[in-house]
Amino acid sequence: MTLFHFGNCFALAYFPYFITYKCSGLSEYNAFWRCVQAGATYLFVQLCKMLFLATFFPTWEGGAGVYDFVGEFMKSTVDLADLLGLHLVMSRNAGKGEYKIMVAAMGWATAELVMSRFLPLWVGARGIEFDWKYIQMSFDSNISLVHYIAMAAVVWMFTRYDLPKSFRLPVTVLLALCVYKAFLIELFVHIFMLGSWTVLLVKAVLTGAISLCSLFLFVTLVHSN
Amino acid sequence: MTIVNCTVAVLLMLCAQCMHGSALPAVSSYDFTAYRMQQYNLAQQKHGCRGAIVVAEARSADEPSLTRRCVIMKIQDFTVETYFEALRQNAAAVLILLPQNISSVSHETVKSFMVSENEALQKETLIPVYVVPEDEQLLYMYDEVKQAAASRTSSILVRVLRSMVTATAFQLLVSNNNAIKAITDNTIVALEGALLGTGEDAPTIVITAHYDSYGLAPWLSYGADSNGSGVVILLELARLFQKLYSSSSTRPYNLLFSLTGGGKYNFLGTKRWIEENLDHAESSLLHDNVAFVLCLDTLAKGDELYVHVSRPPKPDTPLHSFVQQLEEVVFSRFPWVTVGLVHKKINLVESTVAWEHERYSLRRILGFTLSHVEDPKSELRGTILDTMSQVDFRKLKRNAIIIAEALARYMYNLSDKGSPKDIQVFKGQLDFQDSRMSSLMSFLTSVPRAAQLLHKEPGQILLVNSLEQEFKHYLQQVHRHTFRQDKRDPEITFFDQMNQPIVMYRVKPAAFDLFLGGCITAYLGIVYYSIQNFGHLYTKLKAAVKTKHQ
Secondary structure: OOHHHHHHHHHHHHHHHHHHHHHOOHHHHOOHHHHHHHHHHHHHHHHHHHHHHHHHOOOOOOOOOOOOHHHHHHHHHHOHHHHHHHHHHHHHOOOOHHHHHHHHHHHHHHHHHHHHHHHHHHHHHOOOOOOOHHHHHHHHHHHHHHHHHHHHHHHHHHOOOOOOHHHHHHHHHHHHHHHHHHHHHHHHHHHHOOOHHHHHHHHHHHHHHHHHHHHHHHHHHHHOO | OHHHHHHHHHHHHHHHHHHHHOOOOOOOEEEEEEEEOOEEEEOOEEEEEOOOOOEEEEEEOOOOOOOOOEEEEEOOOOOHHHHHHHHHOOOOEEEEEEOOOHHHOOHHHHHHHHHHHHHHHHOOEOOOEEEEEOOHHHHHHHHHHHHHHHHHHOOHHHHHHHHHHHOOEEEEEEOOOOOOOEEOOOOEEEEEEEEOOOOOOOOEEEEEEEOOEOOOOHHHOOOHHHHHHHHHHHHHHHHHHHHHOOOHHHOOOEEEEEEEOOOOOOOHHHHHHHHHHHHHOOOOOOOOOEEEEEEEOOOOOOOEEEEEEOOOOOOOOHHHHHHHHHHHHHHHHOOOOEEEEEEOOOOOOOOOOOOHHHHHHHOOOOEEEEEOOOOOOOHHHOOOOOOHHHOOHHHHHHHHHHHHHHHHHHHHOOOOOOOOOOOOOOOHHHOOOHHHHHHHHHHHOOOOOEHHHHOOOHHHHHHHHHHHHHHHHHOEEEEEEEEOOOOOOOOEEEEOOOEEEEEEEEEOOHHHHHHHHHHHHHHHHHHHHHHHOHHHHHHHHHHHHHHHHO
């Protein structure tokens, strides 16, 4: 709409990242370059995913409105590469578990934010026309920050050698949920014909649930012995 | 280098994915094509609307202040008062929404719109006036601005809240900023064809109609009644008389058919065609022994049939006896139809030519016009609501039968020979075909036939070519006359930008941005507070886990 509107969206999208970075103590560890490295890994992983998708998944040529269930599922499966990428980032950093998780998640999420949200905001939110979708997009970026922190924590737990047997199942379930979350939400949208605000709410609730579960598991694992 | 390329690719793809993922059903910007009001100069006299550029906020016609706003009207809002009020207040533009299906609109609305349209076309204006067919998005905009106008009278609290939070405004923008250019290279096409009679000096009957249309916006002038009906009847007459003329004993007269363009602009095409025939052609059927000229104009409605003449017919002239035949046919077969003779002298001072026969009368050729319209300035002769759905095919056919029967009776002197009063010539093999008449009509109304468009738009060129083919199929000596204008002193000048892409943007008032900014600051405060206090939650959780473990 105006530059003011762009400012609003920008603040909504980026300030939570900034606050998280400052308040989580990452700034005291001098973790900035580590975050940038994590971001670079993000880019590399996305590129690999894209090459893979372009090579092995032909574009869906069914009629419009027909949902390609299997195809979408397979595409979400490629997101497993994200887990590998996060693991790669965490394994290259030495330090405490929280620190590793936060660095990987912050770098990853920020890279995604800059790569996929900045240009649409710059192009769209400054136009004459008003659309709620830029505000929604900014909210969505907040949700995805929480999502990546939870995902990094789950990956970290999964790759520990001293993970108790009883933890194996819930952690695996959470991992699967993290990877297929986008797919599940899309399926929801398709089945229930949700509006854009409802989708955002569903996303927030689902992400909140996943992150609470992983937080609980994390605390139990780290502080139980 | 490759890394940079890849990064860009990643970036672009992510962007596209992101944009695609969040596409909303309600659009924030919407492109549509609107059709501009008539603009032409007729012999240096300016007519119509001389503006095209619009950058303005949409307003309902109910609002008290319209200055520098684009006024949105449905056809029921478009009255003489609202239109001239908008002009008086210096509105930025007027946008009229035209319903897709005109037959669903009440008769009174149609009537009042036509009258206002006619009034609006009389007056020249600088304010851009556009007409656009209704669709979902435009109706949504109309409802929104209407609601805004309605909430004007509610309490101050509601109004403040509305202006800050819920109000949606619409900005209309014509992206084409070029100045309007005059078009002087337009051409007018006239078609002629004949059925030749036997005998050395057979008299000639000229049957003619103009085929162009006129209305508020050229791109929406389909002109079904005026003058699609005349063209349909003329083509049917050509077909039937061609059958009658197959034997040499039934050809008492030469029949000269002509279809002319420019009919809505003082019958310019007719004028040039007569000049071409009388002044330039070596031998023309128009030169000598013309019995009369029969002009067909607006014949698809009503139970009246008017014979318009420029001087009352004297007894024993061909014109007089034809009118007698016409009355007899009507009396014996369609007694509910009234036939009236309307006499209007040609006023040489007046710049407009009311009827086509006046062009012939000026050259001392006797002629008359048949129409269901009594007043030559009637709004029925130039309106965008004159579409195929407004045509009454039974009445069109009835009028065609009356004309054909009267013509046949006149040509073959049927009433003199003691033949029965209700003799029918056109029956059986020679009957009018309903299917052909309706398909001709739907073909003629498939594209707008405004004179501006006929010489350059492909659909319109095809239409004129098809009319020529139709002539060649039934008539002999078919000629196509293309009249160019004098470059320095054109009789008629048209202008471009008659169809214009317009973008409609949904916008919010500036106060809304402030409101949103406040909300976002509050949200960020909550986020800050909860992240600051995340440590407490973490410690509590830790303690809970430890006690449980022990």
